[in-house]
Amino acid sequence: MRHFSKALAESIRDLLPIVVVIAFFQLLVFRQPIPDLGNLLFGTLQVVIGLTLFVQGLKMGLFPIGESMAHDFASKGSILWLTLFAFALGFGTTVAEPALIAISDEAARVAAIGGMIAQSEPEMQRYADGLRLTVAVSVGLAIVVGVIRIIKGWPVQYLIMGGYAGVVIMTVFAPPEIIGIAYDSGGVTTSTITVPLVTALGVGLASSIRGRNPMTDGFGLIAFASLTPMIFVMGYGMLL
Amino acid sequence: MNWLSDFLGTLTSTITDVLPIAAILFGFQLFVLRKRVNHLGQVLVGFLLVLLGLAFFLQGLEEALFPLGKLMAAQLTAPEFLGISQTADELSNNWQHYLWVYLFAFAIGLSTTIAEPSLIAVAIKANQVSGGAVGTWGLRIAVALGVAIGIALGAYRIVTGTPLHYYIITGYVVVLIQTLYCPKAIIALAYDSGGVTTSTVTVPLVAALGLGLSSTIPGRNPMLDGFGLIAFASLFPIMSVMGYAQLSEWLARRARATRAKEEQCISN
Numbered sequence: 001m002r003h004f005s006k007a008l009a010e011s012i013r014d015l016l017p018i019v020v021v022i023a024f025f026q027l028l029v030f031r032q033p034i035p036d037l038g039n040l041l042f043g044t045l046q047v048v049i050g051l052t053l054f055v056q057g058l059k060m061g062l063f064p065i066g067e068s069m070a071h072d073f074a075s076k077g078s079i080l081w082l083t084l085f086a087f088a089l090g091f092g093t094t095v096a097e098p099a100l101i102a103i104s105d106e107a108a109r110v111a112a113i114g115g116m117i118a119q120s121e122p123e124m125q126r127y128a129d130g131l132r133l134t135v136a137v138s139v140g141l142a143i144v145v146g147v148i149r150i151i152k153g154w155p156v157q158y159l160i161m162g163g164y165a166g167v168v169i170m171t172v173f174a175p176p177e178i179i180g181i182a183y184d185s186g187g188v189t190t191s192t193i194t195v196p197l198v199t200a201l202g203v204g205l206a207s208s209i210r211g212r213n214p215m216t217d218g219f220g221l222i223a224f225a226s227l228t229p230m231i232f233v234m235g236y237g238m239l240l
Numbered sequence: 241m242n243w244l245s246d247f248l249g250t251l252t253s254t255i256t257d258v259l260p261i262a263a264i265l266f267g268f269q270l271f272v273l274r275k276r277v278n279h280l281g282q283v284l285v286g287f288l289l290v291l292l293g294l295a296f297f298l299q300g301l302e303e304a305l306f307p308l309g310k311l312m313a314a315q316l317t318a319p320e321f322l323g324i325s326q327t328a329d330e331l332s333n334n335w336q337h338y339l340w341v342y343l344f345a346f347a348i349g350l351s352t353t354i355a356e357p358s359l360i361a362v363a364i365k366a367n368q369v370s371g372g373a374v375g376t377w378g379l380r381i382a383v384a385l386g387v388a389i390g391i392a393l394g395a396y397r398i399v400t401g402t403p404l405h406y407y408i409i410t411g412y413v414v415v416l417i418q419t420l421y422c423p424k425a426i427i428a429l430a431y432d433s434g435g436v437t438t439s440t441v442t443v444p445l446v447a448a449l450g451l452g453l454s455s456t457i458p459g460r461n462p463m464l465d466g467f468g469l470i471a472f473a474s475l476f477p478i479m480s481v482m483g484y485a486q487l488s489e490w491l492a493r494r495a496r497a498t499r500a501k502e503e504q505c506i507s508n
């Protein structure tokens with residue numbers, strides 16, 4: 001119980017800045033009353049409870065399973081299964097991501113207005129689905145490359161720099177309408193559940209493989225997962 | 241009663257989000273690794289807490305913070321508040337008009353990032369792995385400052401209408417240079433912090449701000465200019481985290497140097 005109240009206090013502290021910012025702007029800058037104060041307080045209470053439960057669940061469930069699976073894959077020694085798992089994790093967590101669905105519908109609208117595709121409902125749906133699959137495949141591949149990097153011990157910066165070069169080159173050739181969406185798609189692919197799992201996977205792998213340092217080698221998977229979608233989305237925009 | 245049905249709706253959609261992930265995890269665990277999960281009960285309770293926690297979290301955001309945040313973004317970008325009656329030409333010469341917009345962008349970026357659950361997760365892990373050398377708060381504040389600066393600059397870009405890729409490519413060059421001089425241990429973590437900042441809390445509010453700004457300011461097209469804020473929010477934390485590492489390394493080195501000097505004085 002004392003543990004829980006400490007966790008609760010931490011969540012309140014995490015949310016305090018948002019409350020301060022909202023109160024400051026609403027009351028002092030706009031000089032408007034806060035609409036529906038009771039509802040706001042109730043909602044904030046739910047956010048606090050939610051954050052507390054989430055962090056607790058993270059420590060009990062997501063982190064341990066991510067790390068123990070990484071450890072088991074490392075001791076099993078089959079790179080094929082590990083890469084399959086990495087791909088499935090990246091693809092599976094991305095393809096149903098609500099933020100991605102929203103952004104690919106948006107992209108289909110932009111493409112239809114820009115005249116890249118026909119302005120009809122099925123055509124736009126097809127475009128949006130194609131884009132969503134493209135991003136999911138690219139995230140799957142990113143996790144695979146990231147896992148191979150951890151196994152081989154390649155320095156993370158070379159791969160990232162290569163990726164940046166890819167983004168810059170694609171920017172030159174991609175249609176301008178897709179660029180903003182492509183850049184944003186890198187940020188939306190990593191959901192709240194994916195991040196802890198993928199982090200635990202990377203750190204777990206790096207600590208199970210001899211000669212790897214969990215700090216230098218364990219992180220970096222998320223960076224790949226936010227980089228490849230940019231390249232793939234621009235590629236998608238060029239092909240269609 | 242209304243609340244309950246809303247909450248159940250959110251819970252169901254959270255479960256549908258988590259289900260494929262759980263299927264992949266347990267599928268590989270049972271059929272490929274063929275091992276029993278250690279502490280299965282505890283892990284399942286953990287998953288349950290994550291589900292419930294996310295459902296409460298999202299429900300609370302939808303009910304309270306998002307509507308108010310979007311209302312504020314709309315008030316802030318309303319022509320009356322900005323005092324827009326001039327032509328586009330006059331405005332682009334007069335970016336100070338939007339001082340409150342930048343301040344709001346900065347403040348909202350900072351405060352929402354502090355509450356971002358994915359960032360909390362990465363900060364906990366980084367603290368564990370580094371044996372406490374990377375403080376959870378240090379990392380989170382560094383990332384939040386990066387997001388805040390990024391979003392403020394992104395708002396400035398929408399106001400002035402300069403092309404997005406100039407900023408991003410310049411950002412890449414800065415990241416490249418920092419990578420060369422930054423402590424090796426932090427590089428991967430810094431790159432990761434770009435991806436974690438933008439999930440549940442930040443994206444909807446920031447998107448509302450971007451779309452509001454680009455549809456109010458004359459000469460901007462929400463389709464073309466409304467995007468890109470998220471890209472800023474994922475690039476700048478990379479710089480701020482590496483900057484934080486460089487700064488703390490420099491401070492540590494200076495402290496060591498001073499101590500060495502003092503010891504020398506004493507021994508003399």
